[in-house]
Amino acid sequence: MLLSFFSIIRLVLMSELVSVTVISKNGDRGQDVAIPGWTVTSPLQITPLGLQQHVRLGEVLKEKYVDELKFLAPKFSPKNIYSRASVSERTMMSASAQLAGIFPLGAGPNNMFNFPVVSELQHDDYFANAPQLCPSGRKYWEETQKSEEYVQSMAKFDQLLQDASTLLDFDVTLYNLENVYQAMEYQNKYSKLNPEQTTVFNQLAEALHTQELYKYPNDDANWLTVANGLFFYDLFFGNPARDGVLFSTYYNETLNPKQLRLYTMHSSTVFSVLRSLNATVSSRPYSAAAIIIELYAFGDYPRFTDGYLKFYYQPDESSANKGHLWNPFTPRGCVKPTDDPDGCKLEDIQEEFFDHVFSAEEREDYITLVCSRKPSDRYAPAKYRKQTPGRTGLHTTILTIFGLSLFVCIALIVVGCCAMQSRSRKAQSYAILASEPT
Numbered sequence: 439m440l441l442s443f444f445s446i447i448r449l450v451l452m453s454e455l456v457s458v459t460v461i462s463k464n465g466d467r468g469q470d471v472a473i474p475g476w477t478v479t480s481p482l483q484i485t486p487l488g489l490q491q492h493v494r495l496g497e498v499l500k501e502k503y504v505d506e507l508k509f510l511a512p513k514f515s516p517k518n519i520y521s522r523a524s525v526s527e528r529t530m531m532s533a534s535a536q537l538a539g540i541f542p543l544g545a546g547p548n549n550m551f552n553f554p555v556v557s558e559l560q561h562d563d564y565f566a567n568a569p570q571l572c573p574s575g576r577k578y579w580e581e582t583q584k585s586e587e588y589v590q591s592m593a594k595f596d597q598l599l600q601d602a603s604t605l606l607d608f609d610v611t612l613y614n615l616e617n618v619y620q621a622m623e624y625q626n627k628y629s630k631l632n633p634e635q636t637t638v639f640n641q642l643a644e645a646l647h648t649q650e651l652y653k654y655p656n657d658d659a660n661w662l663t664v665a666n667g668l669f670f671y672d673l674f675f676g677n678p679a680r681d682g683v684l685f686s687t688y689y690n691e692t693l694n695p696k697q698l699r700l701y702t703m704h705s706s707t708v709f710s711v712l713r714s715l716n717a718t719v720s721s722r723p724y725s726a727a728a729i730i731i732e733l734y735a736f737g738d739y740p741r742f743t744d745g746y747l748k749f750y751y752q753p754d755e756s757s758a759n760k761g762h763l764w765n766p767f768t769p770r771g772c773v774k775p776t777d778d779p780d781g782c783k784l785e786d787i788q789e790e791f792f793d794h795v796f797s798a799e800e801r802e803d804y805i806t807l808v809c810s811r812k813p814s815d816r817y818a819p820a821k822y823r824k825q826t827p828g829r830t831g832l833h834t835t836i837l838t839i840f841g842l843s844l845f846v847c848i849a850l851i852v853v854g855c856c857a858m859q860s861r862s863r864k865a866q867s868y869a870i871l872a873s874e875p876t
Contacts, residue, residue: 453734453735453736453746453778454734454735454736455507455509455732455733455734456697456733456734456735456745457696457697457698457699457732457733458503458509458697458698458699458730458731458732458733459673459698459699459701459730459731459732459733460499460698460699460700460701460728460729460730460731461701461703461707461708461711461728461729461731462492462495462532462536462700462701462702462703462708462726462727462728462729463702463703463704463705463707463708463723463724463725463726463727463728464484464488464492464526464528464529464532464702464703464704464725464726465484465485465487465488465489465490465491465492465528465531465532465535465725465726466484466485466487466488466491466624466627466725466726467482467483467484467485467488467528467620467624467725468481468482468483468485468624469481469620469621469624469625470482470617470620470621471608471614471617471618471620471621473606473607473608473618473621473622474606474607474608475607476621476625476630482528483527483528484527484528484531484532485624487627487725488528488531488532488535488725488726489531489532489535490535491725491726492532492533492535492536492539492702492726493535493536493538493539494539494726495536495539495726495728496535496536496537496538496539496540496541497539497540498539499536499539499540499698500539500540500541500542502764503540503698504540509697510540510697510698512541512543513541513543513544514537514540514541514544514553516554518696518697518698519537519696519697519698519699519700520556520696520698520699520700521533521536521537521553521554521555521556521699521700521702522555522556522557522558522699522700522701522702523555523556523557523701523702523703524557524558524563524702524703524704524707525557525558525563526704529702529703529704530555530557530702532702532726533553533555533700533702534553534555536700536702537553537555537700538553540698541553555702565665565666565668565669565701565703565707572664572665572805575664575665578655579653582652582653583612588652591648591652592612592645592648592649595612595644595645595648598638598641598642598645599611599612599615599645601638602618602638602642605634605635605638606618606635610642612649615642615645615646615649616646616649618642619639619642619643619646622635622638622639622642623639626639643721643722646722647719647720647721647722650709650722651713651719654706654709654710654713655713656713656714656716662714662794663793663794663795663796664805665710665714666710666711666714666794667794667795667796668795668796669701669711670714670791670794670795671795671796673731674747674784674787674788674791674795675788675795705722705723705727708723708727708728708729709722709723711729712729712751714794715749715767715769715770716769716770717749717751717767717768717769718767719753720753721753724755725755727751727752727753727755728751728752729749729750729751730749730750730751730764731747731748731749731750732747732748732750733745733746733747733784734746734747734748734778734781744784744785745784746775746778746781746782746783746784747781747782747784747787748766748778748780748781748782749766749767749768749769749782750764750765750766750767751765751767752764752765753765766780768782769782769787770790771786771787771789771790771791772786772787772790773786
């Protein structure tokens with residue numbers, strides 16, 4: 439009977455979509471390796487195809503969240519939308535193209551298309567570049583490449599690398615495999631590979647994917663925390679349980695929840711987030727690949743009572759290009775709520791990731807500890823250098839209060855003992871006086 443009562447209450451409250459987060463890879467880019475006979479165009483920069491890919495991704499998001507669910511307004515509003523890109527032209531332009539696809543009516547009263555996209559200084563952008571910025575991350579990869587398990591796993595591709603070197607007239611090794619693959623990927627998109635080159639290209643894809651599974655582990659706590667700890671803290675702990683503040687960002691302190699948050703990054707970012715969530719990754723993230731995370735809550739803002747998350751990713755590029763981006767996946771720590779088979783209870787995700795996150799206030803200390811590198815004052819924003827208590831500060835406060843309380847108790851005991859001794863001495867004096875003859 440009691441269970442039925444709570445079920446009825448839950449149905450009356452109903453869950454409400456309150457925030458959507460999208461982590462996407464930049465669009466198609468030019469090659470950065472000069473393969474003999476191939477023209478290097480737009481090295482490392484986005485191509486017209488890459489812009490089209492992100493416009494299409496934006497249109498897919500618009501179809502669901504603007505047209506179907508009426509979750510977003512047709513016009514862009516910085517109050518409700520947050521967009522961030524890494525410090526790279528291709529990611530910034532990808533982000534702008536994506537916003538143009540979501541909001542074809544533009545932004546503001548004049549329907550302008552100059553959407554704001556923020557970024558963090560490259561030397562401090564651990565979410566986008568943690569494996570490269572963190573010395574311990576680089577050391578991990580260097581040690582992994584020397585490990586017996588890695589050497590044996592990659593040995594099966596030795597003949598393939600030799601064949602690719604002969605075919606391309608270019609020395610292909612495990613150290614430049616990613617760059618060679620990206621160069622062939624660019625040529626393949628424009629139908630410039632012959633059948634033999636296409637076969638080798640597809641085989642190199644398997645080799646690169648195997649290599650990246652080692653490069654981005656899903657079972658190394660330090661790597662996971664440095665790469666995505668700050669992002670996951672904001673994603674999973676800037677939630678209804680904290681004063682009704684939903685997805686408040688460490689770079690934009692506000693009580694207004696951001697309905698849509700876009701992170702336009704790199705292949706490594708998408709791959710590392712998927713690996714950190716323990717999602718099954720069957721292939722390298724394609725251009726404009728996107729992870730979509732929806733947050734649902736019960737109650738009314740700002741007094742949400744409970745919440746759950748939904749995670750989506752489409753590993754198949756051809757299906758994604760047709761707008762089928764919504765394949766759900768189950769991350770680590772997920773416990774399904776009874777009323778939504780695709781959801782994961784927020785409190786269970788929080789419990790799973792609690793030891794793998796750190797707040798903005800703890801950022802410098804944690805990265806110093808795990809990365810063995812102190813961020814330079816030149817690159818660390820002033821807000822990060824504030825000694826504002828995070829979880830560590832809370833613990834310190836509790837210990838301080840406990841210490842003061844203990845000190846007061848000891849002082850009271852000492853004063854009480856002194857008072858008792860004083861009264862005892864006075865009593866003895868009175869007794870002596872009373873016993874003396876008058």
